[in-house]
Amino acid sequence: MSSQRATAFVPGHVTAFFSAHPADDPAVAGSRGAGVTLTDGVTVRVSAPAGETGAATGDGADGETGAATGDGADGDGGADGDAASDGPGSRTIDGEPGSIGAVDDVLAELGARGADVAVETDLPIGAGFGVSGAAALGAALAANDAFDRGRSENELVRIAHAAEVGRGTGLGDVVAQARGGVPVRLEPGAPGVGELDGVPATARVEYVTFGELSTEAVLGGDTDALTAAGEDALDRLRADPRLPTLMDAARRFAREADLLVPEAAEAIVAVDADGGSPESSGSPDDLGAAMAMLGRTVFALGTGLSDAGYDPDVCRIDAAGARLVDERSRE
Amino acid sequence: MSSQRATAFVPGHVTAFFSAHPADDPAVAGSRGAGVTLTDGVTVRVSAPAGETGAATGDGADGETGAATGDGADGDGGADGDAASDGPGSRTIDGEPGSIGAVDDVLAELGARGADVAVETDLPIGAGFGVSGAAALGAALAANDAFDRGRSENELVRIAHAAEVGRGTGLGDVVAQARGGVPVRLEPGAPGVGELDGVPATARVEYVTFGELSTEAVLGGDTDALTAAGEDALDRLRADPRLPTLMDAARRFAREADLLVPEAAEAIVAVDADGGSPESSGSPDDLGAAMAMLGRTVFALGTGLSDAGYDPDVCRIDAAGARLVDERSRE
Known part of the structure; x- marks a missing residue:
């Protein structure tokens, strides 16, 4: 499965009510509450630079697609070049240059900072639809696939949830968006900690x-x-x-x-x-x-x-x- | 939400591998393993007889649609009349008269034996696609909606899982079919017990x-x-x-x-x-x-x-x- 490009769709999520449950460990932090996921959502397209696919870590790697980069694959100079092999790739939101903090953190965690990432949504940003959480989760799913990182669904939800909580942009959207439907967050936190x-x-x-x-x-x-x-x-x-x-x-x-x-x-x-x-x-x-x-x-x-x-x-x-x-x- | 008719779709599920974990409590029994859920699946249509909707039990009922029937709503004479108000409703599989044990058990649990239930599928029955589990889960979702029973998703999955395990027709299909995708059953059992x-x-x-x-x-x-x-x-x-x-x-x-x-x-x-x-x-x-x-x-x-x-x-x-x-x- 050495796909070099991958696309994920994540539904929007409007929270109906919630309670906040902060914690030092971002996988434990979160919210209880309930909301509604929407067929209007966020599409994230990720392209891996040539030669960058393959398991970044771990013991189950099959070596098919080449060895991998540690946790970031590049010096941290902050240069914003387009898909330079050892710098961050391009980042767009609805076709314009722009990035979302939680997305950047997800890509770093997956050793995928070199990816070109395009986020597209019909939803308004900053208006209560969980766009940042959706973009983070979509980036996790698509980067895992494009870079052949071999993470499970729960691991990817955990990574996106932790990134969103770490950036302070949401507490419960990611786990709700992963489930779909009308999610009820019984216990806060990422998969393995929270309960839905x-x-x-x-x-x-x-x-x-x-x-x-x-x-x-x-x-x-x-x-x-x-x-x-x-x-x-x-x-x-x-x-x-x-x-x-x-x-x-x-x-x-x-x-x-x-x-x-x-x-x-x-x-x-x-x-x-x-x-x-x-x-x-x-x-x-x-x-x-x-x-x-x-x-x-x-x-x-x-x-x-x-x-x-x-x-x-x-x-x-x-x-x-x-x-x-x-x-x-x-x- | 006093819908008197409701329809559910449940994907087929082919198990790739599994281990069996029997237990006396059917919510605890189940299997570990993994498989693939399919866009080919089972559609279940449930119609509630007039006057039979409303919460069967519980403290949150709103009384909008009338009070409810205990746990079965009828004498257990076994008569197979069509939607008689106090007997079982009609049961069809792909348009022919026929019933599935786990479906009957789900309906009894939800106080919905009087429902007319039509199961339709393109999948072959008894060939490893989890049709019985899908029918049980679809009946749970549709009967809950048609009879306005007010159960949560986890409760409905638990009811269908227990019915399937109780009938000996499957151990892990129901929880996998509830999740979709490529489910991995880490721990056996219904929601709240098992882990996916x-x-x-x-x-x-x-x-x-x-x-x-x-x-x-x-x-x-x-x-x-x-x-x-x-x-x-x-x-x-x-x-x-x-x-x-x-x-x-x-x-x-x-x-x-x-x-x-x-x-x-x-x-x-x-x-x-x-x-x-x-x-x-x-x-x-x-x-x-x-x-x-x-x-x-x-x-x-x-x-x-x-x-x-x-x-x-x-x-x-x-x-x-x-x-x-x-x-x-x-x-």
């Missing part, structure tokens, strides 16, 4: 974004009230793992944790007034709206936002979670 | 079936040699979680466990002679063939079987695992 369940459901998802909100600023502040509200919401969802309960718990969490921004509050009320919430007389398929944690974003399950006169993006709950995409498929 | 990892990979899958092989007969016999060979294969794959190692370990397992049937041996050699195995000079995308455990079935990753002159069915590795399918999707 899911709400078995499929639904149409609508979302509207009003701007950015800094994850780092919120997670860096006092998170006690937030965590108490998040634990309460999780208890409610565990007792009744259904979508209406998820959305109701999300709305209550945003109020109790004092995270609701005015534009989001207005949209949630508008959807509710239009009949979207389960307490009202709307269609049973409309489950109201809630704010994405952490972003100036409102998401609705069903058609609540469009019914209320917004012009939302529309996707669905993603059943699969993060995955390699075979762009050479011969089927 | 995965080989991060996508590939074309070809398969040819030569007939049935009784899972019950093999699992009911002496499994010591099988388990030793299976543990050895798992150690090899954990040290190098890549597809070539999976296929090589599978071929060795079939020989060491003395499970290789003549037609399968012949096909594996034919694929190898044609260049399919990684030891030969074939395309790097062709990873040779192996026998599905337990069935008179050979599967190949790549084009090995068609290159060798067989007329295989063709599908791909399924990235998603078991999922609800929204046949009413409005997108």
